[in-house]
Amino acid sequence: MKWVYHSNFNADESQYRAIGNFPILPIKTNHKGPAPKADPNSVDCIDEALDFFKANILFRNFEVQGNGDRVLIYLTLYITKCLLKIANLSKADAEKQLFTMAQEQFSVPGEAAFPLGGLVVIPNTRDAADTMRQALTQLRLECGVRLVQRCYTEPARPNKWWICFSKRKFLGKAL
Structure with missing residues (x-):
């Protein structure tokens, strides 16, 4: 697809640690996890996913051009799940709900x-699977915080121009 927004982190793939073909990209966060700290003035993968969300959610197909796209796809699916969860909540309730949802038990590759399933390689060791779970939890926590900000x-209710995308299914999938 030539109109889909792809990750800018595809170009620098060898620069980042990866578990299988899922990179651990630097993010701007205070949450603990395996992701390295990103420059506070730069755009990280969460900013990228939130910026591209409204355009990318409209597509049913997405050609993966690099490992950064796998993170972008995962975050797009997670943002959709978050929007469904916060559709009728106040800001304070949304923050609590998304914090709780980020830490719930969730599936990782191999489950x-x-x-x-076919997009992300299964981690080859239990330690790698645990590290992936920690990285995804860190992404989910920070993504929830930034989504609420946007x-x-x-404080009473979310912006309708975000919530209107909650019913769309990106790639026909859901988390």
């Missing part, structure tokens, strides 16, 4: 319920 211009 039957993982939605990106969605709520007023």
Whole structure:
């Protein structure tokens, strides 16, 4: 697809540690995890996913051009799940709900319920699977925080121009 937005982290793949073909990209966060700290003035993979979300969610196909795209796809699916969860909540309730949801038990590659089965390589050791779970938890925590910042211009309810995308299914999948 030539109109889909791809990750800018595809170009620098060898620069980042990866588990299988899923990179551990630097992010701007205070949450503990395996991801390295990103420059506070640069765009990280979460900013990228939030910036590209409204355009990419409209597509049913997405040609993966690099490992950075795998993170972008995962975050796009996670943002959709978050929007469904916060559709009728106040800002304070949304923050609590997304924090709880980020730490819930979820599937990682190699488990039957993982939605990106053919897209992400199964970790070869238990330690690698644990590291991937920690990295995904870190991404989910920070993504939830930033999504609330973008969605709520007023504390009472989320912006309708974000919530209107919650019913769309990216790639026909859901987390």
